[in-house]
Amino acid sequence: MFTLRRGKQMLILLLLFVAGSLIRAGFIALNIPHPAIYVLPITHFEAILGGLAVGLDIFHWRFSHFWCWVALAAGVFLLALLPSLAEVTFIGWHLMLVYPLVGGGMTLILLAVVEGEQALFSKALRWPVLAYLGKISYGLYVYQAIGIRYGYQITALLGITAKRLVVFPLSLFGFALVTTILIASLSYQIVEKPFLTLKHRFSLVYSRPV
Numbered sequence: 001m002f003t004l005r006r007g008k009q010m011l012i013l014l015l016l017f018v019a020g021s022l023i024r025a026g027f028i029a030l031n032i033p034h035p036a037i038y039v040l041p042i043t044h045f046e047a048i049l050g051g052l053a054v055g056l057d058i059f060h061w062r063f064s065h066f067w068c069w070v071a072l073a074a075g076v077f078l079l080a081l082l083p084s085l086a087e088v089t090f091i092g093w094h095l096m097l098v099y100p101l102v103g104g105g106m107t108l109i110l111l112a113v114v115e116g117e118q119a120l121f122s123k124a125l126r127w128p129v130l131a132y133l134g135k136i137s138y139g140l141y142v143y144q145a146i147g148i149r150y151g152y153q154i155t156a157l158l159g160i161t162a163k164r165l166v167v168f169p170l171s172l173f174g175f176a177l178v179t180t181i182l183i184a185s186l187s188y189q190i191v192e193k194p195f196l197t198l199k200h201r202f203s204l205v206y207s208r209p210v
Contacts, residue, residue, distance in 0.1 A: 013049050020045040034089045046103020054111050068116030075108030139184025147180030
């Protein structure tokens, strides 16, 4: 469907957005418990549709470098609003706002980075350390719960308790982050990289003039 004309692409994305919103509203009305809305792509879809829109270059004609900075600021602002809202674990009508804020904020930030190739924040993301974290980002997402769990265990072994209001959260964050990066790096080498190599066997390379 997404190989259709640009106007049809926008229409399809809009229809998918409306359909997903109606399904999520149904889940909320039926009080279906967490994490159903969070884990299903038919109810947690904004970031997916936003990524498709950016990938399809739907917004390209609207964004100069100035508007890329505006998009970045707007995206950060939307994400900054999230702590003031209730958690996604609590099922209620606030979720009709929470998920669009997350998806919209991330889409605007992604758009700003993609379109503003020469901007400062785009160059910063090419820093080798951040580029590597981007390469193992799927593992960081998948294994973060394990990393946090080991972070708690390490802080407990070191005698760092929650009573230490500054040291405890910083230590927990540091140990959890390092543990997650180590596990994700190992996973990338053992699990993901072989599949990525295998993928090239099935790649279709179009011929072109030399």
